[in-house]
Amino acid sequence: MNASSDMSFFSLIAGASLPVQLVMLILVITSLFSWWYIFIKVATIKRAERDAEDFEDTFWSGGDLNKLYDVITANRRKPQGMASIFEAGFKEYARHKQQTRMDVSDVMEGSRRAMRAAFNREMDELDAHLPFLASVGSVSPYIGLFGTVWGIMNAFRGLSNVAQATLTQVAPGIAEALVATAIGLFAAIPAVIAYNRFASSVDRLSVRYESFMEEFTNILQRKS
Amino acid sequence: MLRQRENTDSFKAGVLSITVHVILLGALLISFNWKTTHPVSIAEVELWDSLPVANVPKQPPPMVIPKPVVKEIPKPKPKPEHVIEPKPELKLPPKSEPEIAIKQEAPKKPIKKDPPKELPKKIQQEDQLAKLQKQLMQDALEKPNKPPVDDVLKKLQQESLSDEKALGEQKSNAAKAGVVDEFKAKIQAKIRNNVNNSLCGDGNPELKFEIALLPTGELGSSPKLTKSSGNVTCDEAVERAIRASEPLPLPEDKTLFSQFRTLKLTFKPNDH
Numbered sequence A: 001m002n003a004s005s006d007m008s009f010f011s012l013i014a015g016a017s018l019p020v021q022l023v024m025l026i027l028v029i030t031s032l033f034s035w036w037y038i039f040i041k042v043a044t045i046k047r048a049e050r051d052a053e054d055f056e057d058t059f060w061s062g063g064d065l066n067k068l069y070d071v072i073t074a075n076r077r078k079p080q081g082m083a084s085i086f087e088a089g090f091k092e093y094a095r096h097k098q099q100t101r102m103d104v105s106d107v108m109e110g111s112r113r114a115m116r117a118a119f120n121r122e123m124d125e126l127d128a129h130l131p132f133l134a135s136v137g138s139v140s141p142y143i144g145l146f147g148t149v150w151g152i153m154n155a156f157r158g159l160s161n162v163a164q165a166t167l168t169q170v171a172p173g174i175a176e177a178l179v180a181t182a183i184g185l186f187a188a189i190p191a192v193i194a195y196n197r198f199a200s201s202v203d204r205l206s207v208r209y210e211s212f213m214e215e216f217t218n219i220l221q222r223k224s
Numbered sequence B: 001m002l003r004q005r006e007n008t009d010s011f012k013a014g015v016l017s018i019t020v021h022v023i024l025l026g027a028l029l030i031s032f033n034w035k036t037t038h039p040v041s042i043a044e045v046e047l048w049d050s051l052p053v054a055n056v057p058k059q060p061p062p063m064v065i066p067k068p069v070v071k072e073i074p075k076p077k078p079k080p081e082h083v084i085e086p087k088p089e090l091k092l093p094p095k096s097e098p099e100i101a102i103k104q105e106a107p108k109k110p111i112k113k114d115p116p117k118e119l120p121k122k123i124q125q126e127d128q129l130a131k132l133q134k135q136l137m138q139d140a141l142e143k144p145n146k147p148p149v150d151d152v153l154k155k156l157q158q159e160s161l162s163d164e165k166a167l168g169e170q171k172s173n174a175a176k177a178g179v180v181d182e183f184k185a186k187i188q189a190k191i192r193n194n195v196n197n198s199l200c201g202d203g204n205p206e207l208k209f210e211i212a213l214l215p216t217g218e219l220g221s222s223p224k225l226t227k228s229s230g231n232v233t234c235d236e237a238v239e240r241a242i243r244a245s246e247p248l249p250l251p252e253d254k255t256l257f258s259q260f261r262t263l264k265l266t267f268k269p270n271d272h
Helices: A009-015 A018-060 A065-074 A082-098 A104-127 A130-159 A167-223 B004-031 B039-058 B066-072 B078-083 B086-096 B098-113 B120-142 B148-161 B163-194 B232-244 B254-260
Strands: B207-212 B224-227 B262-267
Touching (some): A009 A167, A018 A082, A018 A104, B163 B232, B163 B262
């Protein structure tokens, strides 16, 4: 057995047994998807933060709330983030206002509920794909380890037929098997880092939304 | 799988994710030298496999090994006489019984001067003394390093002190010396069998090792090379052989162990 020509990266993968190759394939696909979601998440969270910034600027600049509502609803795009919360709350408030017989506290309750519902929808959007990243981060090392263990098992089983065991007989098998662990780690590490980062960003955004909800409720109460 | 509002980013993200993987694969291929060749170490491992095979056919010459043993027997013989018994005894008698020593010295001179005039009592002693003198002269010849006169005088003193006892001791000494030599030969033979001659070249290198033994026959410390053969691999081969020969054969008589505490052994790996 000539060890020198065997050790190129592609021949390592090609020489691995079928379960190990399957494990590698699964891990590569997982890694591709997790990176895809990571980039999507980076873009969406960045946009949500920018939107929140812009909306807070326009909201606290002291313009008329009716005018702001008109601008938001006139937009072709469906309102997102804080704008959607504002839209839901103000719409509910305006509807209750038209029915003059209603009590102030009931009006406030209704608009608050509407805002709460919009907030939950927004949070659902923001939390999307985070569970996937968490699973990839925790599970893919195990998948890689499984492939490695399988490969090493094969390598040592081949050793049992030989009278004189040398390192050359095991080394290629182990090298092949270790590639699986390497791919698993490569998939897991970015996923874990991204998950932690995104979770903290989503937490900060939700705090921002909730405090906006409280402040907006106060403003509406004063108006009524 | 994707949210509606994420559709705009999905394509860009997909391209980026593929780019990341391509970059990493490229880095992996460039940074690692995948075509490393190191069959040299493998060859070393296989070399060791053939060693014992090469050693086995060379074992038959144990018949030859005794030769150096026979040569060496005369040498160590005087040693035990000087080393084992006499020394402790020699120190004691002059101190404890100085008078006798003096008395005994007196008769010596007349004996040498004029034996026939001596009293019949002393004739026996004289014969024995003559014998002893011959022996001691032989010893002195064999061991020219030590001042012979001193030895002879000491011997005379001791022997005349207890003639019969000394004779008995001598016999037992000789027996003990034989045992000691036998075991020294055994030790050397055992080590010889473990030496891989092929590592010592074609010449006839000679090397000397000093080894310290424990009563169990194991090495007390690592063997010390006192005289190198000039060939490092040969020296190492012999050292390995010494280590491989543990435990070394030792006589059952524990009193003889003092002879084996430190051994100076001479090896001629290519001498058959």
